[in-house]
Amino acid sequence: MATPKAKSETGAQLLARLHCKPSLVCLERVLLPAVTSQKSVFELRGEEGVGKTQLLLHLVANAILPKSSHGVDIAGLCVGVVYIDLDYHFSMIRLTSILETRIQTALSARDSSQDASQSVEDIVKQCLSRLYVVRCSSSSQFLITLHSLETLLGNNPDICLLMIDSISAFYWVDRSTGGSSTQGRTNSNKLMVDALRKLLVTYNLVVFCAKAELFEQRTYTDNPSASGYDFMGHHWQRLVTHRWTLGKIRPIKEHVSVVQRNCYSVTVHSGNDAQKTRSFVITDEGVEFRK
Amino acid sequence: MPRLRIGLCPTLTQIVLEKLSRIGVHDVVDILTTDAVEVSQKAKVSYKDVLSIQRVLLAQYSAFPMNAADFYVDVMSSVAILSTGSSNIDQLLDGGLYTAEVTEVVGPVASGKTQLCLSIALSVAMETRQTVVYFDTGSSFDSGRLQDMMEARQKPLTQTVEMIGSLIRCCKVYSVFELLSGLETLKASLDDQTDKLCSTSLKLVIVDCVAAVISPVLGGFQTDGHAYMMHISRVLKTLAVEYSVAVLITNNVVYGDGGATRPAMGKTWSHVPNTRVELLKPLDSVGELTPRPQSHTDSDHQRHAILLKSDRLQTNVSTTFVISDYGVQ
Numbered sequence: 001m002a003t004p005k006a007k008s009e010t011g012a013q014l015l016a017r018l019h020c021k022p023s024l025v026c027l028e029r030v031l032l033p034a035v036t037s038q039k040s041v042f043e044l045r046g047e048e049g050v051g052k053t054q055l056l057l058h059l060v061a062n063a064i065l066p067k068s069s070h071g072v073d074i075a076g077l078c079v080g081v082v083y084i085d086l087d088y089h090f091s092m093i094r095l096t097s098i099l100e101t102r103i104q105t106a107l108s109a110r111d112s113s114q115d116a117s118q119s120v121e122d123i124v125k126q127c128l129s130r131l132y133v134v135r136c137s138s139s140s141q142f143l144i145t146l147h148s149l150e151t152l153l154g155n156n157p158d159i160c161l162l163m164i165d166s167i168s169a170f171y172w173v174d175r176s177t178g179g180s181s182t183q184g185r186t187n188s189n190k191l192m193v194d195a196l197r198k199l200l201v202t203y204n205l206v207v208f209c210a211k212a213e214l215f216e217q218r219t220y221t222d223n224p225s226a227s228g229y230d231f232m233g234h235h236w237q238r239l240v241t242h243r244w245t246l247g248k249i250r251p252i253k254e255h256v257s258v259v260q261r262n263c264y265s266v267t268v269h270s271g272n273d274a275q276k277t278r279s280f281v282i283t284d285e286g287v288e289f290r291k
Numbered sequence: 292m293p294r295l296r297i298g299l300c301p302t303l304t305q306i307v308l309e310k311l312s313r314i315g316v317h318d319v320v321d322i323l324t325t326d327a328v329e330v331s332q333k334a335k336v337s338y339k340d341v342l343s344i345q346r347v348l349l350a351q352y353s354a355f356p357m358n359a360a361d362f363y364v365d366v367m368s369s370v371a372i373l374s375t376g377s378s379n380i381d382q383l384l385d386g387g388l389y390t391a392e393v394t395e396v397v398g399p400v401a402s403g404k405t406q407l408c409l410s411i412a413l414s415v416a417m418e419t420r421q422t423v424v425y426f427d428t429g430s431s432f433d434s435g436r437l438q439d440m441m442e443a444r445q446k447p448l449t450q451t452v453e454m455i456g457s458l459i460r461c462c463k464v465y466s467v468f469e470l471l472s473g474l475e476t477l478k479a480s481l482d483d484q485t486d487k488l489c490s491t492s493l494k495l496v497i498v499d500c501v502a503a504v505i506s507p508v509l510g511g512f513q514t515d516g517h518a519y520m521m522h523i524s525r526v527l528k529t530l531a532v533e534y535s536v537a538v539l540i541t542n543n544v545v546y547g548d549g550g551a552t553r554p555a556m557g558k559t560w561s562h563v564p565n566t567r568v569e570l571l572k573p574l575d576s577v578g579e580l581t582p583r584p585q586s587h588t589d590s591d592h593q594r595h596a597i598l599l600k601s602d603r604l605q606t607n608v609s610t611t612f613v614i615s616d617y618g619v620q
Contacts, residue, residue, distance in 0.1 A: 048561040049600035082356060088528040089565060091602040092359070092366040093389075131359035137529060140293075140320050141354055147323050148353035172559060173525075176518035191324050212562040262606055282605070 046246030052210040058286035080159035086169035139170035146195040166210035300347035376414035379610040388537040398570030410618030416458040421494035428503040443616040567600040
């Protein structure tokens with residue numbers, strides 16, 4: 001059935017919807033070597049202080065940096081990003097310092113002209129204009145905001161990434177207010193998942209979500225199938241297409257530099273039991289993967 | 292979730308409202324998450340009206356997406372870094388406490404959490420003449436100690452004790468509800484703008500210690516405690532972000548498996564602060580019991596501070612500081 005919604009959309013919206021989105025190849029060379037297919041939902045889960053927000057900011061930087069500037073290759077994607085900050089963890093200072101360092105490194109390889117600092121600042125501003133930050137203070141506001149994002153996405157066809165930090169932010173409040181029963185909770189979750197799915201299907205988005213680990217990891221020895229339990233509910237579980245688990249690695253050597261001392265790992269789960277783990281460190285340039 | 296009522300938007304009249312409530316559309320979320328065609332067919336309200344109600348409500352209740360270029364200008368003009376009074380800790384935190392961030396100090400008994408809070412409060416009041424609001428949950432706020440520090444810091448006395456004292460407001464709270472109402476009152480007076488002292492120059496909110504009021508409501512199989520806890524965390528974060536205030540909270544530690552310490556209040560809370568600093572007494576870190584020296588030596592007042600979590604900085608960096616007459620150094 002043709003929905004009247006489609007009939008009443010504006011030309012700009014139609015173009016935004018049908019427009020061939022910029023390719024997301026090389027969004028992240030190590031973790032996503034192939035083309036990131038549209039409509040994927042990535043879930044980044046982990047304890048506190050394992051670099052979930054840092055990895056998101058790294059992806060944001062990769063996306064909004066230009067492909068090249070002043071004839072120098074910067075290796076960005078030059079696409080738009082919407083960052084929904086539910087945990088209030090988005091750090092503008094950190095993001096700008098990542099962008100500045102990346103641009104400076106790229107430019108200094110070529111020449112050392114005097115107005116370098118000026119041009120770096122200009123490029124940073126151009127990058128930032130491709131990013132939209134939304135902060136929500138309650139789960140109903142988050143839900144309504146998801147519905148209202150259509151306008152923004154319709155007007156900005158170059159947006160192809162949506163970041164949510166973090167999806168579990170309102171879990172406890174929701175659990176005690178709206179959904180005292182499991183049913184009520186599932187319903188409010190379903191509304192959120194439906195709104196998100198509608199956005200990513202209509203506008204061909206790729207979604208990255210941080211999910212804080214709110215419960216102790218239990219090992220289900222007697223019932224392995226229960227280990228797939230997700231406290232966000234089965235609607236959410238079905239929406240997620242890729243799972244990354246982040247963790248901390250204890251340093252082996254005592255005397256290493258400050259940067260090397262903090263080593264993190266990310267495990268990419270794909271398919272049934274296949275998984276690969278990469279370790280990374282957090283530097284001024286974002287996230288750096290180790291061999 | 293806000294309920295639908297007359298006055299929310301011009302097309303939402305008494306008749307429309309009744310028609311909508313007959314089909315089970317009672318609040319803002321109901322009408323926004325249901326398809327406009329479905330609503331208009333079921334409730335027999337004109338499609339155009341439903342669309343216009345949806346449009347108005349969307350604009351009213353959604354969060355506004357802000358372009359990061361404008362956001363950057365905002366942040367750069369509003370961010371302030373508050374010195375803690377100790378050069379080592381300032382260095383650890385890249386300058387001090389940042390506004391719009393929640394910083395948590397964790398540590399066992401007598402690791403210097405309250406001393407650090409008092410000292411930072413005094414530094415902010417004395418050096419920047421900004422207001423500090425101090426929520427005290429364990430009656431650990433010691434105005435005598437504050438006065439001693441003040442006198443030790445300035446010779447000759449240039450600023451009167453009363454003047455500095457008026458900049459530091461202490462608010463004693465003994466339950467999670469008192470803390471919540473205290474924070475809400477503070478927010479209201481910030482919005483109000485009539486309270487000059489608060490609205491113009493509030494830069495720092497301290498909660499010492501947040502676990503003292505939250506821990507009693509946690510536990511068991513009920514979830515209300517967690518909801519109160521997250522509610523407090525939301526209010527603290529909103530204060531920090533929307534009013535550009537630095538929030539400093541202290542937390543206890545609990546001993547887990549194998550005697551390892553971790554911050555109290557569990558996993559959910561551990562995700563809340565932007566920055567976490569752990570304080571340790573050197574004795575604890577070495578783990579051996581040495582006889583307490585008779586005279587107070589410098590090492591007796593020495594503490595370690597370790598940066599455990601940060602949005603901006605390399606973690607697991609440590610430094611030392613000393614608790615003295617002056618505060619923390």
